[in-house]
Amino acid sequence: xxxxxxxxxxxxxxxxxxxxxxxxxxxxxxxxxxxxxxxxxxxxxxxxxxxxxxxxxxxxxxxxxxxxxxxxxxxxxxxxxxxxxxxxxxxxxxxxxxxxxxxxxxxxxxxxxxxxxxxxxxxxxxxxxxxxxxxxxxxxxxxxxxxxxxxxxxxxxxxxxxxxxxxxxxxxxxxxxxxxxxxxxxxxxxxxxxxxxxxxxxxxxxxxxxxxxxxxxxxxxxxxxxxxxxxxxxxxxxxxxxxxxxxxxxxxxxxxxxxxxxxxxxxxxxxxxxxxxxxxxxxxxxxxxxxxxxxxxxxxxxxxxxxxxxxxxxxxxxxxxxxxxxxxxxxxxxxxxxxxxxxxxxxxxxxxxxxxxxxxxxxxxxxxxxxxxxxxxxxxxxxxxxxxxxxxxxxxxxxxxxxxxxxxxxxxxxxxxxxxxxxxxxxxxxxxxxxxxxxxxxxxxxxxxxxxxxxxxxxxxxxxxxxxxxxxxxxxxxxxxxxxxxxxxxxxxxxxxxxxxxxxxxxxxxxxxxxxxxxxxxxxxxxxxxxxxxxxxxxxxxxxxxxxxxxxxxxxxxxxxxxxxxxxxxxxxxxxxxxx
Numbered sequence: 001x002x003x004x005x006x007x008x009x010x011x012x013x014x015x016x017x018x019x020x021x022x023x024x025x026x027x028x029x030x031x032x033x034x035x036x037x038x039x040x041x042x043x044x045x046x047x048x049x050x051x052x053x054x055x056x057x058x059x060x061x062x063x064x065x066x067x068x069x070x071x072x073x074x075x076x077x078x079x080x081x082x083x084x085x086x087x088x089x090x091x092x093x094x095x096x097x098x099x100x101x102x103x104x105x106x107x108x109x110x111x112x113x114x115x116x117x118x119x120x121x122x123x124x125x126x127x128x129x130x131x132x133x134x135x136x137x138x139x140x141x142x143x144x145x146x147x148x149x150x151x152x153x154x155x156x157x158x159x160x161x162x163x164x165x166x167x168x169x170x171x172x173x174x175x176x177x178x179x180x181x182x183x184x185x186x187x188x189x190x191x192x193x194x195x196x197x198x199x200x201x202x203x204x205x206x207x208x209x210x211x212x213x214x215x216x217x218x219x220x221x222x223x224x225x226x227x228x229x230x231x232x233x234x235x236x237x238x239x240x241x242x243x244x245x246x247x248x249x250x251x252x253x254x255x256x257x258x259x260x261x262x263x264x265x266x267x268x269x270x271x272x273x274x275x276x277x278x279x280x281x282x283x284x285x286x287x288x289x290x291x292x293x294x295x296x297x298x299x300x301x302x303x304x305x306x307x308x309x310x311x312x313x314x315x316x317x318x319x320x321x322x323x324x325x326x327x328x329x330x331x332x333x334x335x336x337x338x339x340x341x342x343x344x345x346x347x348x349x350x351x352x353x354x355x356x357x358x359x360x361x362x363x364x365x366x367x368x369x370x371x372x373x374x375x376x377x378x379x380x381x382x383x384x385x386x387x388x389x390x391x392x393x394x395x396x397x398x399x400x401x402x403x404x405x406x407x408x409x410x411x412x413x414x415x416x417x418x419x420x421x422x423x424x425x426x427x428x429x430x431x432x433x434x435x436x437x438x439x440x441x442x443x444x445x446x447x448x449x450x451x452x453x454x455x456x457x458x459x460x461x462x463x464x465x466x467x468x469x470x471x472x473x474x475x476x477x478x479x480x481x482x483x484x485x486x487x488x489x490x491x492x493x494x495x496x497x498x499x500x501x502x503x504x505x506x507x508x509x510x511x512x513x514x515x516x517x518x519x520x521x522x523x524x525x526x527x528x529x530x531x532x533x534x535x536x537x538x539x540x541x542x543x544x545x546x547x548x549x550x551x552x553x554x555x556x557x558x559x560x561x562x563x564x565x566x567x568x569x570x571x572x573x574x575x576x577x578x579x580x
Contacts, residue, residue, distance in 0.1 A: 012052045012055055012056055012059075013028070013052065014052050014053050014055075014056035014065060014068075015055075015056050015059060015060065017029065017056070017065075018056050018057070018059075018060035018062040018064075018065060019060055019062050021153060022112035022153065022154065023152060023153050023154065023155055026155045026156075029068075032049060032072070033072075033075065038076065038079075039079075041080045046072075046073070046076045049072060050069045050072050050073050051069075053065045053066075053068050053069035053072060054066060054069045057069070063108065064108065064110045064113070067101060067104055067105055067108070067110060067113055068113065070101050071098075071101050071113060071116070071117065074097055074098055074101060075120070078094055094124065095121065095124070098117050098120055098121060099117075101113070101117055102114055102117035102118060105117060111145070111149060111154070112153075112154055114145065115142070115145055115146060115149065115154060115156070115160075116156070118138070118141060118142045118145060119142060119156070119160055119163075121138050122135055122138040122139055122142055122163070123163070125138055126163075126167060132167070132170075132171075135167065136167070139164050139167070142160070143164070146160060151187045157187060158183075158184045158187040158196060158200075159196060161180045161181070161183045161184045161187070162180070162181070162184055162196065162199070162200060164180050165177045165179075165180035165181045165184070165200075165203070168180065169203075169207070172211075174207055174211045174212070177203075177207060178204065178207060181200050181203060181204050181207075182204075184196070184197075184200045185197070185200060185201070197228070198225050198228060198250045201221050201222075201224050201225055202221065202222070202225060202250075202253065202254070202257070204221050205217075205218045205219075205220075205221030205222045205225075205257060206218070206257070208221065209257075209260070209261060209264070215261045215264060215265065218257075218261055219258060219261055222254040222255075222257045222258050222261075223254070223258070225250055225251070225253075225254040226251055226254050226255075228247075228250075248281070249281065249282070249284070249289075251281075252277050252278050252280075252281025252282060252284075253278060253281070253282060253289075253292065255274050255277045255278050255281075256274060256275055256277060256278015256279060256281070256282065256292070256296050257278065258274050259271045259272070259273075259274025259275035259276075259277070259278055259296070259299075260275070260295075260296070260299060262274060263275070263299050263302075263303065268303045268306070268307075271299070271303065272300065272303060275296045275299055275300050276296075276300070278292070278293075278296050279292075279293045279296035279297055279300070279319075280293075282296070283323070290323040290324070290326050290327040291323070291324070291327055291335050291338055293319075293320075293323050294319075294320040294321075294323040294324050294327070294335075294338055294342075295320075295338055295341070297316040297317070297319045297320040297323070298316070298317070298320045298338070298341045298342060298345055300312075300316045301313045301316040301317045301320070301345045301349075302345060302348075304316065305345070305348050305349065305352065308352065310349060310352055310353060313345070313349050313352075314349060317342065317345050317346055317349060320338075320341075320342055320345070321342060324338060324339065324342065336369055336372055339369050340366060340369045340370060343362050343363075343365040343366035343369055344366055346358070346362040347359055347362040347363050347366055350362060361517050371567075372564070372567075471511045471514065471515060472515065474501065474503060474507075474508070474511050475511060475512065475515050475516070477501055478497075478501060478508070478512070478523075479527070481497075481500065481501065482524065482527055483527075486531075486549075488524060488527050488528050488531065488550070488551055489528070489531075489549060489550055489551035490551060491551075492521075492524060494508070494509070494520060497520075508520065525561055526565065528550040528551050528552065529550075529561060529562060529565055529566075531550050532546050532547070532550045532558070532562065532570065533566075533573065535549065535550070536570055536573055536574040536577065537574070537577045543555065543558075543559075543570045543571060546558075546570070547559075558570070
């Protein structure tokens, strides 16, 4: 980057930021990390920006800006290299690079950059590596540095409180969650953007409702959001999102949440208009609120189930499904709790209609979703237990030089706990292994039954051409077409596929749904998964290669769908098959 010519001082935006406290230019500096050029991998722009920072350091004598340039380059390279295949090696190199910057910042007394660097490591472990144990340990280190720094001097402080609150909430430790959210609200307003204030109050309202069953406190939080005055300063942080739009969005979210509280009290007539306002307003200007809108739609459906208005129930259930599918496509997220509610709603709907076949179908989906949710919860609790034990071990080691005898007792207790935990883990792993072996055996048996069923259908359908036999023949034709030349691995357009099979798009979708209980694309994905299983059994290809060869857009999508369908990962499946 040194090859770029220096930018004239008069045109250098960083010159005016030198020799000033960090709080005086926080927003101005942060804008550079939100520029489209930063996100779109514009290396020339990044090089020029870093060069301007270095020139500012040279012209002003403020050496902090040399470190700012290093940190800017580091973050730019990090975000544009993280998705590369050698990401694990990149992760280690990342920590080495940022630790050097943090160390120099600490020696130079530049606490703002030191805190931002330590916070980056925290988010690196939490979001990118999903190593929650190291994230907690890093937070302990960061919190000690952060505690004595006034929020007026370091405006990010309340945002850091928010992030650790989110971490504790993820593990269900709501007392600590409320504690850190309360620290956010205690922070002087001069350092807090209103958007973060609203978000914090909203989260407290949800915790009081969902985990303490205190609807009065929950109501007070959502009403407090409605009373907040627009914060004109926020336009500096959100140049593409007007103050009015943002405040309107928070208002409808608060009204929808008040509607949920009304629903929980059984006040359905009062709940309906509030839920509708929240549902419709949530996605008006914000594509990230599909789960919220889906949740409100499902509550409306539940109300109308109680009122036996089945057409309206189906309307809102379909809306919820549409938004949940959109959320899955946009963010690759799978909100298992909302899917449980969706399956429960459809189960009740079909029971009310007297459609037992569909009711059983959604009952199976509901039970599967509950199983997945239970496994995820148990895994988080086990993981958290391991983290706390590891943290206790570190604390014991730190106190060893001061009180050996006391440390010995703590260490002995620790060993006992570790032995108990190891025994539990061994027992748990053996149960999981046995369950996985049984699961693979069931899949094998299911494959045989499916093959026999296709053959029997073919034999029986040849006797006469009924609507049902025609439908089954269409499904067999679809199955054969997809398998031919591995067409399932390519991009499949429903209209083209329907034309190839000489049926209408509607007929194709309805036939697949009626005979398999799946949408067309879910059916195609299930076929891809079947082929992936065969490749896992019969080839030595890597999981990444198999995912690509079977037509999955990303390895992450393949892993998610495989686990959702079979309850184990591809690697676990191959390991079990090889053993048997």
